[in-house]
Amino acid sequence: MARPSFRGREGARRWRLLRHAARTRLGPLGVVVMLIAIAVAVFAPVISPYDPLKQDLGNTLARPDRAHLMGTDNVGRDVLSRMVWGTRVSLLAGFGSVALAMVTGGLLGLLAGYAGGRTDGLVMRVMDAVLSFPPLVLALALGAVLGAGLTGVVIALGVVYTPTFARLMRGQVLTITARDYVEAARALGAPGWRVAWHHVLPNAAAPIVIQASLSVAFAILAEASLSFLGLGIQPPGASWGSMINAGRGYLQQAPWIVFWPGAALFVTVVGLNFVGDAVREALDPRLRK
Amino acid sequence: MGRLVLRRLLATIPVLVLVTAGVFALIHLTPGDPIDVMMAESVDATVKANLRRELGLDQPIYVQYAAWTWRLLHGDLGRSIRNGEPVIENVSRRIRPSLQLSALAMAISLVVATPLGILSAARRNTSVDRFGTTFALFGICMPNFLLALLLIFFFGVKLRWLPISGYIDPLEEMVPGLRSLVLPALTLGLALAAVVTRTLRSSMLDALSEDYVRTARAKGLSESSIIRGHVLKNALIPVVTVLGLQLGTLIGGAVITEYVFALPGVGRLVVDAVFARDYPLVQGVVLLIAVGFILSNLAVDVLYGWIDPRIRYR
Numbered sequence: 001m002a003r004p005s006f007r008g009r010e011g012a013r014r015w016r017l018l019r020h021a022a023r024t025r026l027g028p029l030g031v032v033v034m035l036i037a038i039a040v041a042v043f044a045p046v047i048s049p050y051d052p053l054k055q056d057l058g059n060t061l062a063r064p065d066r067a068h069l070m071g072t073d074n075v076g077r078d079v080l081s082r083m084v085w086g087t088r089v090s091l092l093a094g095f096g097s098v099a100l101a102m103v104t105g106g107l108l109g110l111l112a113g114y115a116g117g118r119t120d121g122l123v124m125r126v127m128d129a130v131l132s133f134p135p136l137v138l139a140l141a142l143g144a145v146l147g148a149g150l151t152g153v154v155i156a157l158g159v160v161y162t163p164t165f166a167r168l169m170r171g172q173v174l175t176i177t178a179r180d181y182v183e184a185a186r187a188l189g190a191p192g193w194r195v196a197w198h199h200v201l202p203n204a205a206a207p208i209v210i211q212a213s214l215s216v217a218f219a220i221l222a223e224a225s226l227s228f229l230g231l232g233i234q235p236p237g238a239s240w241g242s243m244i245n246a247g248r249g250y251l252q253q254a255p256w257i258v259f260w261p262g263a264a265l266f267v268t269v270v271g272l273n274f275v276g277d278a279v280r281e282a283l284d285p286r287l288r289k
Numbered sequence: 290m291g292r293l294v295l296r297r298l299l300a301t302i303p304v305l306v307l308v309t310a311g312v313f314a315l316i317h318l319t320p321g322d323p324i325d326v327m328m329a330e331s332v333d334a335t336v337k338a339n340l341r342r343e344l345g346l347d348q349p350i351y352v353q354y355a356a357w358t359w360r361l362l363h364g365d366l367g368r369s370i371r372n373g374e375p376v377i378e379n380v381s382r383r384i385r386p387s388l389q390l391s392a393l394a395m396a397i398s399l400v401v402a403t404p405l406g407i408l409s410a411a412r413r414n415t416s417v418d419r420f421g422t423t424f425a426l427f428g429i430c431m432p433n434f435l436l437a438l439l440l441i442f443f444f445g446v447k448l449r450w451l452p453i454s455g456y457i458d459p460l461e462e463m464v465p466g467l468r469s470l471v472l473p474a475l476t477l478g479l480a481l482a483a484v485v486t487r488t489l490r491s492s493m494l495d496a497l498s499e500d501y502v503r504t505a506r507a508k509g510l511s512e513s514s515i516i517r518g519h520v521l522k523n524a525l526i527p528v529v530t531v532l533g534l535q536l537g538t539l540i541g542g543a544v545i546t547e548y549v550f551a552l553p554g555v556g557r558l559v560v561d562a563v564f565a566r567d568y569p570l571v572q573g574v575v576l577l578i579a580v581g582f583i584l585s586n587l588a589v590d591v592l593y594g595w596i597d598p599r600i601r602y603r
Contacts, residue, residue: 125303125304125307126307128304128307129304129307129308129310129311130311132304132308132579132582132583132586133308133311133575133578133579133582134536134538134540134541134578134579134582135538135541136538136540136541136542136544136545137540137541137544137559137575137578137579138575140544140559140560140563141315141559141563141571141575142315142318143563144563144566144568144571145315145316145318145319145568146318217430221430221432224432224434225432225433225434225541225545228432228434228545229544229545229548229560230564231563241432241434244434244435244438245434248438248549251438251441251442251446252446255442258435258438262432262435262438265432265435266430266431266432266435269430269432270426270430273426273429273430
């Protein structure tokens, strides 16, 4: 009888993990929220009923009605359209900064754990130094020097989250390199990069994926905070944080300017948290019931 | 205990050196000429040249770093380009509202989270537990600025119970001062309470499943005396860790909260300095915040040793 191929076993394992994640109580709900948010971001030009930047000074602070389902803001822009376009900014910042941190931190952790000695000491002390700054203060300072805008925010948040991934990856590498199969690969004469790429990296991936899935929600919150302070995407561009900041002066006359982007931000972050928890539960054997 | 403090202090030194290097590098990360970014194009070239000389930007970078570190070691964190005052004076004027806000927020978080965390764990899977876990989830996912605006809307705009912005020093005028801090402290405190509730619940559940709890139950001790005498002390260590880790979040949250409520604190100073492109002030304040953060984490480490003697001898 033919043995199942490695790929076949990998596929079955992934399928099993997916089933575990789907069986968690709130995971599927989180996935639905995430898919809706991604769909809104991708199809923003189609879904958005109006141009998000188009002002209508004759129709400012209009209550939600049939023409403007979520009302208009202080310069007559459609709140729904701006919220839809803001989804794109939030998701780009959230996923972009975490991807940047995952790649940079993962590589630095791999280098530190694999090289050991002085390289390890230097890389990890630099990571400790980055962790010594309160995250938002560091993001604010970096955002200030890199300049306001989406790119600056993605880089600033990427730097803020890098040490978490570097630490995790280093810890994983140290554990995995002590295992027999790594020693066997070395004894067979496999070069260092090959051992790192084929044996260490795939086995170290699970905690990194868990951390990434949990970090996206917080990165979205951080982007909204920076945009709220005025460091994110610049006016008249729309992002949830900047919409809330612009609407806070009209809380009494037009609470909908703050309410809708606030609700979108909150629901997305809750949904991504559910996804993160489900991924953690599926990948961490200790948490599986 | 003294050895633990010394060991932690020594480990802090290289991190402090790297932190100063990072803060120094900030100004050099600016795309283009930092002087052009700090000053409008219309400013006279002589004024720009003077500022360049004053900040030492006309020197090679290693000379700049050495001079900057030397000044730091002499307590000179530089001067704000906006008001010409030393950074230390700018910060010392703003530190009091920030400390009062953080202390009040910490107190609110402990008052809310301690009973909620304990009750959630002790009455697992009941409505109290569901309330506790839902509160924790909402608190963690709710951005500070949104919570601040909701509190302003209900307690300031609709009910008109509390002032929505401004600051009165409670040490000078007790009641109006505390009233001016209630909404900002609630904003910060509830977010922190959410994290503490979640951690306390989970560490209580861990402690409740230990053998010594089973032994205490077998001895016939009541549930409340088991929690008071055995569980709570063991469940406290992760809570102290989280409180230590949350100091950064508290400082970050204070930046937003002070901005929304127009509190003249250090957080607001950072935001104002960033928007005024007052880089020497940004550098000075960020460095002070980072050093404060490192030292408070050091204090938390020492506190572990005091709570849990096993850590002292590791």
